[in-house]
Amino acid sequence: MNPPLILIADAQQDVRQDVRQSLEESGFRAMAAASASEIWDAMNSMPVGAVVLDAALRGPDGMDLCRDVRERSDVPIILVGANSSEVDRVVGLELGADDYMAKPYSTRELAARLRAVLRRGRNERALGVRRPTEARFDGWVVDSSRREVLAPDGAQVDLTAAEFALLLVLLDHPQVVIARPRLMELGGVRDAPSSDRSVDVLVSRLRRKLSHGGRPAPIVTVRGGGYMFSAVVDRR
Numbered sequence: 658m659n660p661p662l663i664l665i666a667d668a669q670q671d672v673r674q675d676v677r678q679s680l681e682e683s684g685f686r687a688m689a690a691a692s693a694s695e696i697w698d699a700m701n702s703m704p705v706g707a708v709v710l711d712a713a714l715r716g717p718d719g720m721d722l723c724r725d726v727r728e729r730s731d732v733p734i735i736l737v738g739a740n741s742s743e744v745d746r747v748v749g750l751e752l753g754a755d756d757y758m759a760k761p762y763s764t765r766e767l768a769a770r771l772r773a774v775l776r777r778g779r780n781e782r783a784l785g786v787r788r789p790t791e792a793r794f795d796g797w798v799v800d801s802s803r804r805e806v807l808a809p810d811g812a813q814v815d816l817t818a819a820e821f822a823l824l825l826v827l828l829d830h831p832q833v834v835i836a837r838p839r840l841m842e843l844g845g846v847r848d849a850p851s852s853d854r855s856v857d858v859l860v861s862r863l864r865r866k867l868s869h870g871g872r873p874a875p876i877v878t879v880r881g882g883g884y885m886f887s888a889v890v891d892r893r
Contacts, residue, residue, distance in 0.1 A: 661707065662704065663771060665689045675764070683765075705732055708735070710723055713739065723749065728753075733775060734756075736754040736758075737759070740759060750819075794875065799828060808869050820859060823860070824867075828890050831887075831889065832886070837856050837883050840856055840884060860884055
């Protein structure tokens with residue numbers, strides 16, 4: 658099996674070249690893109706495993722491009738930017754990124770984070786994660802083997818890799834209060850302070866997508882505790 662192809666979209670040519678070489682040495686296939694048009698050309702012509710996207714990319718802005726990529730694809734996105742503040746991480750996640758790294762960053766750490774987002778995405782079965790294939794709750798159907806989420810009316814709901822990983826954790830622990838740090842750990846979210854809002858943003862995104870027909874998603878906020886999946890889960 659070929660290693661996943663990583664698309665590196667960065668405004669700086671030297672960064673594109675260095676990151677591409679480093680990722681190839683780490684066992685990935687990698688290609689570089691310098692603009693939005695090159696990103697779309699690559700994604701339309703070949704299967705891309707993940708995108709490393711520079712927030713400073715221009716024409717359009719890298720942040721806008723992150724949102725556009727997420728609207729068209731569930732490919733894992735690691736957004737990189739010049740700032741390391743919690744605000745930037747939260748904004749990146751709200752736009753649909755699966756992770757955020759501040760420049761300058763270690764290419765070794767980037768490779769580790771890429772493996773993490775791929776692990777909690779499409780490669781889950783190949784890496785030995787074993788769950789019952791199907792879970793049902795409140796008319797919803799979640800098929801982990803096909804990475805498919807169907808609403809009660811049969812419509813398919815697209816989740817990002819991080820959102821899907823979070824949903825699987827909640828389905829594995831129904832009616833159990835899970836503290837934020839533990840939820841981040843189980844979902845494969847990178848290490849962050851317990852006050853970091855990253856997991857809250859992911860929960861908010863998942864809630865919006867699991868709200869249907871005027872009925873809110875069964876994800877309850879437990880003050881001072883964390884989150885709880887309140888629905889009864891039927892495993893098949």
